[in-house]
Amino acid sequence: MKKTNKICTLSLLALACFNTNASPTKTISLPGDWFGEYPKVEHFVPAYNAGYWNTGNAHQWYNNCYNYAANRTSPTNAKSQPGYASGHRGFDSNRRSCAGVMEGARRDGFTPVPRSQWASKKADTSGTKTLMALVLAPNRDYHWYRRDGNGKWSHKPGSTAVTNLDNSGRIITDPERADRGIYTTFCGYYEGQSSILLHRLQIYITQNRGRTYVTGQFRSRSNDSLNPSLANTVEQPQSTVTLLKYSGRENPSVPISQLDDYLKYRLSEVAALQDTSIIRKEVAQPGEPLLPGKLGYSGILIDDVEGVYFNAGDKVLISEDEIKVLSQNHTQSHTRMASSQDQGQGIGFTKSHLLDLSLEQDLIDFIEAK
Numbered sequence: 001m002k003k004t005n006k007i008c009t010l011s012l013l014a015l016a017c018f019n020t021n022a023s024p025t026k027t028i029s030l031p032g033d034w035f036g037e038y039p040k041v042e043h044f045v046p047a048y049n050a051g052y053w054n055t056g057n058a059h060q061w062y063n064n065c066y067n068y069a070a071n072r073t074s075p076t077n078a079k080s081q082p083g084y085a086s087g088h089r090g091f092d093s094n095r096r097s098c099a100g101v102m103e104g105a106r107r108d109g110f111t112p113v114p115r116s117q118w119a120s121k122k123a124d125t126s127g128t129k130t131l132m133a134l135v136l137a138p139n140r141d142y143h144w145y146r147r148d149g150n151g152k153w154s155h156k157p158g159s160t161a162v163t164n165l166d167n168s169g170r171i172i173t174d175p176e177r178a179d180r181g182i183y184t185t186f187c188g189y190y191e192g193q194s195s196i197l198l199h200r201l202q203i204y205i206t207q208n209r210g211r212t213y214v215t216g217q218f219r220s221r222s223n224d225s226l227n228p229s230l231a232n233t234v235e236q237p238q239s240t241v242t243l244l245k246y247s248g249r250e251n252p253s254v255p256i257s258q259l260d261d262y263l264k265y266r267l268s269e270v271a272a273l274q275d276t277s278i279i280r281k282e283v284a285q286p287g288e289p290l291l292p293g294k295l296g297y298s299g300i301l302i303d304d305v306e307g308v309y310f311n312a313g314d315k316v317l318i319s320e321d322e323i324k325v326l327s328q329n330h331t332q333s334h335t336r337m338a339s340s341q342d343q344g345q346g347i348g349f350t351k352s353h354l355l356d357l358s359l360e361q362d363l364i365d366f367i368e369a370k
Helices: 065-070 098-107 115-123 228-232 261-273 359-369
Strands: 006-010 015-019 024-028 041-044 129-137 141-147 185-197 240-244 253-255 299-304 314-319 322-326 349-353
Touching: 065 129, 065 141, 098 129, 098 185, 115 185, 240 359, 253 359, 261 359, 299 359, 314 359
Parallel strands: none
Antiparallel strands: 006 015, 015 024, 041 185, 129 141, 129 185, 240 253, 240 299, 299 314, 314 322, 322 349
């Protein structure tokens, strides 16, 4: 009988045995606790997977550029801020400078890259650490980019969509040379770490696997331990109007109930027109997000959870004299609710042009005056 030599290799998902002089034999699945009490850790650079973040719901609204760069979602309904987990004020410290944000990131566990190593770190794509870049809109806001596993860069401007394009629509190959809009100051680079435990074999997921804990809940002496269950804290829902102008910081927002009577009346008129044929309406094209990834001002977002003017739960974006309505109402003929597959793909909202072209600016003025 001919002797057969067999070797076995451990892959991420299973143990595969191969004959050295024949075709592969049967793949054997391993039990979940095969590694016993000695878990192995795999470090990696996350892939570019915009769909994980661009959900069109709270998962997208409550995670900002810092969450994305850190590859860690927020445990609270607040965009994560550098240093908050350790009691550092981040951007709001040190005169809202690069130094304040960078110190906050360092306290969160990220490693600063000395300026002398910027060029070499950017040129080397072979490591398992994620390279992150910090930029600043002087005295206004901060923004983070991250380098993905493909060697290109991507980012998530505030509540808007994750994208690998700069403000000119070009693929980002170098954040220092990209069109960053008002974020004109380049602060520097940091390194982060994503990892996955291999003691229980599972599908290799690269999103939300950042090792560093980041949060939008500020840690103070009266709050010595950050409680992830804060994310499940339910307050009385309010319909709000939010000015989308920041990437890192929380955007200014007011309840609809606090608008003056004149703005309330004008909003009610806009809402009423959506159910008529007076204005032209069109369904968004596949791949068109409700909030496109863009640095700088993106519009006014109305989250009408109470159904004050629109359908309860509608998201309404007023931007550049155009209105986009992501509706919860299944009965309207001109719109339909997006399914889980549709969310983030631009299907499920309608577009129309405002007749009152001054409404957008008046809402901006009112919110900024608060």
